[in-house]
Amino acid sequence: xxxxxxxxPTAHDAAAHDARxxxxxxxxxxxxxxxAWLIGVVAGLADxxxxxxxxxxxxxxxxxxxxxxxxxxARADKLYxxxxxxxxxxxxxxxxxxxxxASRPPAIDHQERTARIIAEAADASDMRRRLGxxxxxxxxxxxxxxxxxSIVGARLPSTQWPAGRLLxxxxxxxxxxxxxxxxxxxxxxxxxxxxxxxxxxxxxxGDDWYLxxxxxTNADNADLAAGHELVxxxxxxxxxxxxxxxxxxxxADQVSELRAHGSRVETVFPDRASLAAFGDDMMxxxxxTPAAEAGHGQGSSLAxxxxxxxxxxxxxx
Numbered sequence: 043x044x045x046x047x048x049x050x051p052t053a054h055d056a057a058a059h060d061a062r063x064x065x066x067x068x069x070x071x072x073x074x075x076x077x078a079w080l081i082g083v084v085a086g087l088a089d090x091x092x093x094x095x096x097x098x099x100x101x102x103x104x105x106x107x108x109x110x111x112x113x114x115x116a117r118a119d120k121l122y123x124x125x126x127x128x129x130x131x132x133x134x135x136x137x138x139x140x141x142x143x144a145s146r147p148p149a150i151d152h153q154e155r156t157a158r159i160i161a162e163a164a165d166a167s168d169m170r171r172r173l174g175x176x177x178x179x180x181x182x183x184x185x186x187x188x189x190x191x192s193i194v195g196a197r198l199p200s201t202q203w204p205a206g207r208l209l210x211x212x213x214x215x216x217x218x219x220x221x222x223x224x225x226x227x228x229x230x231x232x233x234x235x236x237x238x239x240x241x242x243x244x245x246x247x248g249d250d251w252y253l254x255x256x257x258x259t260n261a262d263n264a265d266l267a268a269g270h271e272l273v274x275x276x277x278x279x280x281x282x283x284x285x286x287x288x289x290x291x292x293x294a295d296q297v298s299e300l301r302a303h304g305s306r307v308e309t310v311f312p313d314r315a316s317l318a319a320f321g322d323d324m325m326x327x328x329x330x331t332p333a334a335e336a337g338h339g340q341g342s343s344l345a346x347x348x349x350x351x352x353x354x355x356x357x358x359x
Contacts, residue, residue, distance in 0.1 A: 064270065065099070065271065068264045068266070068274065070104075070293075071255070071279065072105050073278075077109050078330040080276055082334035082340075085338050088341075090346075091345060092345045097274070098270065100114060101263055102209070102210050115204060125330055125334040150242065166285065170258075173215075174214070177253055178244055187236075194236040194239065198232060200231075201231055211255030213252060214250065237252035237255075240254050259291045260283045261278075261283070264297060265300070275293065281309065308353075310344060316337060
């Protein structure tokens, strides 16, 4: 796929229909722990009779793109059970993009690298251009994209785009332009998710290179739900952003904009029990089970209030 075919269908839904689309589910980024929490919350809601996966639109960013691809193809209770039944890794184990042979240099601290770039950037566009240029200059293993694609693909119940509307975010590493991928983009679902989760090295699709979707605006990208009556945002990072407030990219700014245009927006952040389950490292895969369990409890508790909105209400069983 060439850069000329990329598109950002932010305003498409509102313009394409006379009737306002009803519901949108936004799944934010948050590493391996955030992915488990998202599935737990959705499973807890479903077990209490509220199926949010029936939303007219699902938006997925980074780890949320993996959750979105999983939840649009498999039942939440099955995904939740899979997390609980997985063999527990050792404490402080991390999910790495690709396993690094012992002969290779130490892994790059991408958190420190990107924090420095964000601090030096003049605005969001400058940030994305700088991040892209810096990522492309990294000496990634020649087969990195292929290996990352294999890892991501193994996590998905299906490699096909779902029938419903799913938007997955990324950033064009060469131009710094925000990108939104869907089934009309000419990009495989596995590639779209792999691009959105590419928080270190850039991910290659054909002749194009992509960065993590969290750099499009923030880890949630709730602005893509514009035009929907009811928007549910599940944010593992609690709406936090690494960018300056004056850039206007924070989730709170996007929620205010959605509400100003008539959307009802419900945001769900990790509660105290969930934060305790997360620990200090959102990539520590040994914490996935407690994070999913805490999310399930939180989802169950939220079902009564969310069910009153008629979001995905369905009979139990």
